Amino acid sequence: MxxxxxxxxxxxxxxxxxxxxxxxxxxxxxxxxxxxxxxxxxxxxxxxxxxxxxxxxxxxxxxxxxxxxxxxxxxxxxxxxxxxxxxxxxxLSAKIAELSELTLEGAFPLYPPFNSKTFEYNSTVPFQVNSVTLLPSVPDKHIKVKVNGGDNSQPVPLNYGDTLVDILVSSADGTHSQVYTVLVTRELIPLAVSFSDPKKQFEYECPVSLNAFYRPISINNSDPKHIFSRPYIEMLARRSKVDPLNNSPLRDTWKVTEMNLDHQMSAAPVKCLFTYRGCDSEVKLSEFGSHLLNCPHKPTGDLNAKDITETKWYKEQYEATSCLPVETKHIVEVRNWEKKYHLAAAAETNVEKLCTFAEDHLKVYSEHLPKPGDLMQYQEGTSPLYNLEQAAIHYASAIRHNSKDSRLHFLLGMVLETTYFATEMYGLQKKVDKESNELSDAKSTSRQDDILAVCKLHGFPGTPTVENQLKALDKEYQQLRDQGQSSKADYVQTLFLWLSRKVGKDNSVALRDEQNVLNQALMKYLDAWSLSPDCWEYNLHVGRLMLMQGKHREALQHLQTGLALRPRHAGLRFFTGLALLQQEKKPSEDTEKEAASFLQQGLEHFIGQRCRESVAALAAQSVSQCVSRGEASSQLEWVLLDAHFVLLQQLIHKAKANAEMKSSVAKRCQAIIALIRLTSITSCQELLDMQENVCQLSVVTTPRDNYALCLLGLAQLAQFESNPKLTRSQEVLADACLSFQASIDLEGKPQKGEPSEQLSKQKWWRDKQQNESQNVSKSPASQPQAVKGSLNTGAATRGGGRGRAQPGKGLSASREGKCCESSPVNPKSHIPRLGLARALCHSEKHEQAKTLYQEVITMSPEVHDAYIELVQLLEPSDPQAAVEVYCRYPLKPVSEQTFDDAFITGEIVRILMKLELYDHPQLGSSLVAYGKVMGLSK
CATH class of the missing domain: 2.60.40 (Immunoglobulin-like)
Incomplete structure (x- = not known):
């Protein structure tokens, strides 16, 4: 119903x-x-x-x-x-032009997730994917869809880096349309690419990685175009907002995506990476990744055990006794830093469950690792370092309940080593504990009395050793926790931690190694090795960390033991080869060959090649992925700089027989100088020497390039400023002045022709010329051939001029006049004037320096340093003139001012207040601007 x-x-x-x-x-x-x-x-x-x-x-x-x-x-x-x-x-209206769904075949994710009202997307695919098929869906079958102007079911071929895919959606009645775009990015192949055409090799070379451009970006308004791979220029721009190649400031719209270059480069033929193994295939760059995976000549990874079992050391030492002599003496014990983990452990006693908890925390750690550009701000208990600490606590607790299990010691060592790299590469740091602050004498005495009372309860009367005090506190803590007296147990834990820190401060030298997390990892690896000395894995990790600590002899013993146990392991071969070359005694020729073979096999296994170009590419990729500038980042940058320098020397050697390659030498020099200038490596003599050497090579290659001369002046000035008391410091300072002056003199003049007279006054240049003259005099080559081959380069032409009479110079000048018509003209810049002004300040030539600072301000009014350094010269004698200099700075509106701008407004306030010029028209506005930028006012 x-x-x-x-x-x-x-x-x-x-x-x-x-x-x-x-x-x-x-x-x-x-x-x-x-x-x-x-x-x-x-x-x-x-x-x-x-x-x-x-x-x-x-x-x-x-x-x-x-x-x-x-x-x-x-x-x-x-x-x-x-x-x-x-x-x-x-x-649906016939005028609707939209998609109802958009996916990529292969389940490659879109970012952001699809929404019919969002029109721009990104997607990343593996490097071996040559094409993608987009699968658009429409709510109305009468809506028409075209992908890149063609059928939407056809696969879209991908470029080497980025590919922009346009999806045109037209309404049923044809009156409306909408474009969706998907930027498809292929993952980077971190290996060297060799173009079939040698000219293309340099045309498509990134100045940072020395590899093919990846997702190329050019600097807006740079002439000629300064092009870089996207990850590397973004890394350098985060360090300094300047163009790395000419030091000009980067504006807000400095990025220009070179999509056409990416497309053009992707179609260029390249050689297979495994040419040295017999592959003679040439493929398009866009097909390079898929070819690598399917190349029949790629290393199989199957290593021959006889490479090890036939070695002298294996036959003499391992074959007969099944063991190798190892000098390492180690005792498994519970150290003070492990006890801290015990105190923080939960009540769980099941070893398997504790290991599961640790694994869960390690997964969370991996998921929350920061990426370049991320703000590393974490709520309590969410930091990646917190999860590593919890994993360490669980493993330490598991060890406490089963101390004979070598695997548990090893896993704790892995967590501790991961902690080291997390702090070095990602800059992760634990919050400073409040207890780290110094306590008052009275409170310290009170705590010490409490500790002695606990010691007396547990059979340690009087003033026991620190070790016994910690033992007594540990026993008391366990006893109180078992009795359920949590508040008292917490206080005893506080006493334990306070005493541990106090001992660490009082004996920092003795405990430095124990407190170092990398050394703690080595101790746990050694614990694992002591319990299972025949485990190849434990020997590998002990040897690795000993190599890092400079214990090369012991490291080799462990690595050879591991290699004898697992002769086919590529990693063991690689580190054994490295250890063989680092022994104190110079290795024999046979040992060097054995080491080289092991290193090659290890590299082939991991990266499939053995060329220096890939070292530069891998190092550049690793540096760009380092979130923090720590020791690990510095080591990677050294690898990158060393690879650059070695490749530069090789290129210079090739350029001696091919004058056309000299422009490539100049580009390489400019690239390595930019990397040195923007490096995070702490300044040292080795870095300064490399910078000066490269700048000299750049000037030798292009002696009339005023920017190369300016960079040489900056390198020479840096040498002087690093140690003004050196014997040759005044000579270096004088050379810097000459280099800057030569750069200024060549402004507006062609880059081809005779070198500047300022160069001939520098000792290094005269020494080079003398060496060249001696080499020419020893050379049996005929004079006419030398002159004929020397017309294309400045250095060779100078040699021809010296060897000929006056008519020869006339001929050279005539040729020079013709080539200068098409030669690039040196631009005018404030940089050499600023450098020369600084050098003159060191020479006490202040009046000349003041003039140059004024020129810099006129040419580039936005350069803060020119105002600041000029004021330093003016203020002692004429402070009002100093204020007037600062007042000339073109300040932006307060909302757009930076901390650099605030320094200038703050200096105006300081000087005016010091002079008691309270009615000065700039005082009020400068004070307000300074306060707002520095956060002193709302």
Whole structure:
């Protein structure tokens, strides 16, 4: 009687969402723009019930309008009970131009997730993927879709780096359209690429990685274009907002994406990486990754055990006794730093569960590692370092309950080593504990008395050793916790930690190694090795860390033991080769060959090649991924600089026989100088020497390039400033002045021709010329051939001029006049003037320096250093003139000012207050600006 449900509800076109159920009263259905009417099929559950369609003419044929048509179905039972069902029928407009879904074949994710009102997406695919197929879906079959102007079902070929895919969606009636874009990025192949055309090798070379451009970006308004791989220029820009190659400031819109270059480069043929193994294939760069995976010549990874078992050391020492002599003496013990983990451990005693907890924390750690550019701000208990600490606590607790399990010691060592690299590479640091602050003498005495009282309770009367004090506290803590006295146990834990820190401060030299987390990791690896000395894995990790600590002899013993146990292991071969070359005694020729073979096999296994170009590419990629500038980052940057320098020397050697390569030498020099200038490595003599050497090579290659001369001056000035008291410091300072002056003199002049006279006054240049003259005099080459081959380079032309009489110079000048017409002209810059002004300040030539600082301010009014350094010269004798200099600085509106700007406004305030010029018109505005930028006012 009161049944007012529907038994059936359906539509003739489309599908109800959700599926019909008598208990669900609200539905939606969407139909295409060509559908003008929909038939409703309605059946009541009770034959005595009736229904009424409240829409339009109330018939079962629903005539649709564009948009949402709200249909209400009222069901009335026999007793008058009413129930209403609602069907919203949406008729798509013929003017709609949008997608209902967008995916990539292969389940590659889109970022952000698809939304029909979001029109720009990114997706990253593996490097071996040569093409992608986009799968757009439309709500109306009459909506037309084109992908890059073609059929939407066709695969889109991918560039080496970025590929922009346009999806054009046109409405059913053709009056409207919408473009969706997907930027598809292939992962970087961290291996060297060799183009078949040698000219393309340098044309497509990134100045940082010395590898093919990856997602190339150029600096806006740079002339000629300064192009870099995206990850590396973004890394350098985070360090300093300047163009690395000419030191000009980067504006807000400095990035220009070179998509055409990426496309052009992707079509260029390249050689297979495994050419040295017999592969002579040439493929397009865009197909390079897939070819690497399928190349029949790639290393199989199957190493021959006879390479080890046939060695002299294996036969003499291992074959007969099945063991190698190892000098390491180690005792497994519980150290003070491990006890801290014990104190923080939970009550769980099941070793398997503790290991599971540790693994869970390690997973969370991996998921929350920061990426370059991330803000490393974490709530309590969410930091990656916190999860590592918890994993260490669980493993330490597991060791406490099963100290004979070598695997547990090893796993704790792995966590501790991971902690080291987390702090070095990601800059993660624990918050400073409040207890690290110094306590008052009274409170310290009170705590010490409490500790002695605890010691007396546990059989250590008087003043026991620190070790016994810690033992007594540990016993007391365990006893109180077992008795459920948590508050007292917490206080004893505080005493334990306080005493541990106090001992660490009082004996920092003795405990330095114990407190070093990397040394703690080595101790746990040694614990594991002591319990299972025949485990190759433990020997590998002990040897690795001993190598890092400079214990090369012991490291080799462990690595050779591991290699004897596992002769096919590539990692063991690599580190054994490294250890063989680092022994105090110079290795024999046979040992060097053995080491080289092991190193090669290890590299082939991990990166599939053995060339220096890949070292530079790998180092550049690793440096760009380092979030923090720590020891690990510095070591990677040294690898990058060393690879650059070795490759530069090789290129210079090749350029001696091919004058056309000299421009490539100049580019390489400019690149390595930029890397040195923007490096995070702490300044040292080795770095300064490398910088000066490279700058000299750059000037030798292009002696009339005024920017190369300017960079040489900066390197020479840096040498002087690092140690002004050196014997040759004044000579270096004089050379810096000459280099800067030569750079200024060549402004507006062509880059080809005779070198500047300022160069001939520098000792290093004269020594080079003398060496060249001696080499020429010893050379049996005929004079006419030498002159003919020397017309294209400045250095060779100078040699020809010296060897010939006056007519020879006339010929050289004539040729020079012709080539200068097409030679680039040196631009004018403030940088050499600023450098020369600084050098003159060191020479006590202040008046000349002041003039140059004024020129810098006129040429580049935004350079803060020129104002600051000029004021330092003016203020002692004429402070009001110093204020006037600062007042010339073109300040931006206060909301846009930086801390550098605040320094200048702060200096104006300081000087005016010092002079008691309280009515000066700049005082009020400078004070307000300084306060707002520094956060001193709202």
């Amino acid at each position: 009161d049944n007012c449900d529907l038994e059936k509800l359906s539509v003739s076109v489309g599908k109800l969402q959700p599926d019909f159920s008598p208990n669900i009263t609200t539905y939606q259905v969407t139909v295409e723009s060509s559908v003008n009417k929909v038939n409703l099929d309605v059946v009541t559950s009770d034959c005595g019930a009736s229904y009424r369609i409240r829409f339009g003419d109330e018939s079962r044929v629903i005539k649709l309008n564009d948009g949402v048509n709200k249909v209400e179905i009222e069901v009335v039972a026999e007793d008058g009970t009413i129930k209403k069902y609602y069907v919203d029928i949406t008729k």
